[in-house]
Amino acid sequence: MNVLLIQKAKRHDREAFTELMRSNGESMYKVAKAILKNDEDVADAMQETALTCWEKIETLKRDDYFKTWLIRILINKCNAIYRQKKKLISNENLPETVVTEDEYTNVEWLELLKCLEEKYRTIIILYYVEGFKVKEIAQILEVSESAVKGRMVTARKKMESFYRSRKEGKLI
Amino acid sequence: MKRYEEFIEGLQQDTEIPVEVWSKFEKTLSELPEISTQKNKVTKRWIKVAASVAAVLAFGVGFCYANPTLAAKIPIIGRIFERIEDDVTFSGNYKEKGNILTAEQENASEPVDTTYTVKDQGVEITASEIYCDGYSIFLTAKIQVEAGGLSNISAHYTSRFIGEDEETTAQGIYTDGNWSLKNGNLSGNLINSDFEGSVLDDNTYVGMIKINLDELPTNGDVLNLQLSQIGYDDLNEADSEDISASHRIEGNWSLSIPYSVDTENTREIVVNEKTEDGFGISKVFVSPYQLVVYMDIPYTTLNEDEFTKEDFEAAWAEKTKGIEDAGESPVTYEDYLKEKQYEYCEVSAFNQDGEVLLMEEIENGQGVFAAKGMDISQLQIFLGKEVGDVVAESDINVVRENAILEVDVEVK
Numbered sequence: 001m002n003v004l005l006i007q008k009a010k011r012h013d014r015e016a017f018t019e020l021m022r023s024n025g026e027s028m029y030k031v032a033k034a035i036l037k038n039d040e041d042v043a044d045a046m047q048e049t050a051l052t053c054w055e056k057i058e059t060l061k062r063d064d065y066f067k068t069w070l071i072r073i074l075i076n077k078c079n080a081i082y083r084q085k086k087k088l089i090s091n092e093n094l095p096e097t098v099v100t101e102d103e104y105t106n107v108e109w110l111e112l113l114k115c116l117e118e119k120y121r122t123i124i125i126l127y128y129v130e131g132f133k134v135k136e137i138a139q140i141l142e143v144s145e146s147a148v149k150g151r152m153v154t155a156r157k158k159m160e161s162f163y164r165s166r167k168e169g170k171l172i
Numbered sequence: 173m174k175r176y177e178e179f180i181e182g183l184q185q186d187t188e189i190p191v192e193v194w195s196k197f198e199k200t201l202s203e204l205p206e207i208s209t210q211k212n213k214v215t216k217r218w219i220k221v222a223a224s225v226a227a228v229l230a231f232g233v234g235f236c237y238a239n240p241t242l243a244a245k246i247p248i249i250g251r252i253f254e255r256i257e258d259d260v261t262f263s264g265n266y267k268e269k270g271n272i273l274t275a276e277q278e279n280a281s282e283p284v285d286t287t288y289t290v291k292d293q294g295v296e297i298t299a300s301e302i303y304c305d306g307y308s309i310f311l312t313a314k315i316q317v318e319a320g321g322l323s324n325i326s327a328h329y330t331s332r333f334i335g336e337d338e339e340t341t342a343q344g345i346y347t348d349g350n351w352s353l354k355n356g357n358l359s360g361n362l363i364n365s366d367f368e369g370s371v372l373d374d375n376t377y378v379g380m381i382k383i384n385l386d387e388l389p390t391n392g393d394v395l396n397l398q399l400s401q402i403g404y405d406d407l408n409e410a411d412s413e414d415i416s417a418s419h420r421i422e423g424n425w426s427l428s429i430p431y432s433v434d435t436e437n438t439r440e441i442v443v444n445e446k447t448e449d450g451f452g453i454s455k456v457f458v459s460p461y462q463l464v465v466y467m468d469i470p471y472t473t474l475n476e477d478e479f480t481k482e483d484f485e486a487a488w489a490e491k492t493k494g495i496e497d498a499g500e501s502p503v504t505y506e507d508y509l510k511e512k513q514y515e516y517c518e519v520s521a522f523n524q525d526g527e528v529l530l531m532e533e534i535e536n537g538q539g540v541f542a543a544k545g546m547d548i549s550q551l552q553i554f555l556g557k558e559v560g561d562v563v564a565e566s567d568i569n570v571v572r573e574n575a576i577l578e579v580d581v582e583v584k
Contacts, residue, residue, distance in 0.1 A: 007326075018201045025197060029189045043196040050200045055207060062344075063326070063405060079558060113183065119516065128180045141516075149503065149511075 034121040035078040120155035250275030252312035270301040293423035294318035305459035320374040348401035354394035392432035465539040471512040520562040524550035
């Protein structure tokens with residue numbers, strides 16, 4: 001974490017803010033992709049997050065919480081977009097997908113994550129990919145640390161169950 | 173299990189961001205809007221803060237040096253609430269309700285009663301005033317650091333919304349340690365309790381720490397406070413991995429402080445409203461400084477059939493080792509089975525004028541809001557089931573539309 005950049009960005013230094021956001025771009029994409037279905041929505045969420053952060057960065061209480069704060073804003077944006085889409089297609093059933101053993105190698109890892117519910121997907125990304133600690137994830141998602149731990153274990157169980165059912169050629 | 177590890181490793185691979193996503197992101201960054209109004213306000217605020225600190229320093233150091241008797245007329249200990257109560261997150265009028273533990277001696281900035289002064293590692297802490305609304309203890313202290321450097325503590329905003337309110341800032345000192353009550357069975361750590369206040373000079377800080385008791389005792393007690401570490405962010409030393417790490421002082425500062433509970437100015441109101449699927453509000457607690465909403469949130473626990481000890485060990489072996497290596501107690505299988513897995517739930521609250529209250533935290537089924545001097549005669553409280561449904565939104569109509577439960581509470 002580059003605290004100097006954060007300090008500059010808090011004073012609305014455009015260059016510093018841009019560099020800061022670029023350096024977090026991949027993390028933002030992975031987290032947003034874990035929640036939203038298509039890249040167009042992900043791009044919208046990243047755009048809105050960048051704008052909100054730019055407007056509100058001086059409200060950041062602790063510099064070392066920058067990434068936690070950023071991801072929390074991103075998740076809120078993703079959820080808002082998700083809710084809008086859900087309202088628009090409320091009666092539309094999502095198509096069922098069959099993934100067979102042969103197709104497995106071609107399935108992107110992030111897509112594979114979609115077999116989990118959103119609350120598990122986000123935690124998996126935040127913990128294993130972005131390296132947030134349980135306490136930090138609890139802060140991002142406003143849930144207790146024990147809930148985070150619990151969801152991590154449940155996610156693992158669900159993934160194992162998914163592998164088993166996929167082997168048997170069941171629907172996901 | 174191998175498949176799961178493979179899955180995680182797959183996720184950890186570098187991800188190529190699609191060109192169209194990155195282009196839009198870059199375009200946004202290249203067209204960031206001007207925030208001149210806020211910037212001016214921020215600058216103004218900083219000038220105001222800097223000017224007032226400079227004035228205090230100039231007056232205190234220059235004028236009082238020439239006229240030491242006057243220096244005694246600017247007391248600190250015993251009047252810290254007065255200095256900081258407008259600027260902290262849980263702002264309000266504490267000076268008329270807080271209990272003064274000790275005041276200053278005349279002609280010296282030393283406490284009359286040193287019972288509440290402790291010193292270790294070049295850091296002297298004097299507890300100054302205390303107030304308890306039943307849910308939290310609010311304790312003020314003067315912190316003197318021999319090595320200095322406090323002038324560089326960075327400030328954070330404490331107002332409800334930037335640009336909408338008069339903007340306030342405070343400076344923070346982090347703490348680590350534990351607290352307990354002498355007679356009550358309550359205790360906890362200070363993970364979420366830090367000092368908020370202001371720097372008086374390079375060696376002196378005054379601030380308030382808020383310790384949540386979570387329960388609502390009506391009798392006074394003695395607070396045992398054991399600080400093991402203090403630290404702060406430095407505005408200028410800004411390029412390290414963990415900025416506050418360079419300003420942490422470990423030591424042992426233990427204080428025992430009596431307090432009484434203000435039952436006259438606080439109210440506990442039973443609500444007991446629930447949705448069909450079990451989300452509800454059982455009661456609210458209102459004090460001059462905060463609102464606490466007690467929520468009922470559905471939960472499940474695991475049983476041994478659906479989650480065996482082998483499952484637990486397989487899932488937790490590595491983490492357990494890490495936790496043990498860090499000198500902490502790991503979660504056991506038995507504990508884990510008892511652990512309540514709460515559904516997600518969030519809460520927001522508005523007063524009779526439709527003004528949203530600043531939410532400070534949601535923890536253990538309790539939503540805590542800062543009253544910030546707001547007149548509260550009636551509350552409208554909303555519960556949401558999905559992230560962002562009702563929090564971070566100041567438009568009551570939007571919140572109402574997303575909420576799964578709305579409750580009106582008469583406070584006065």
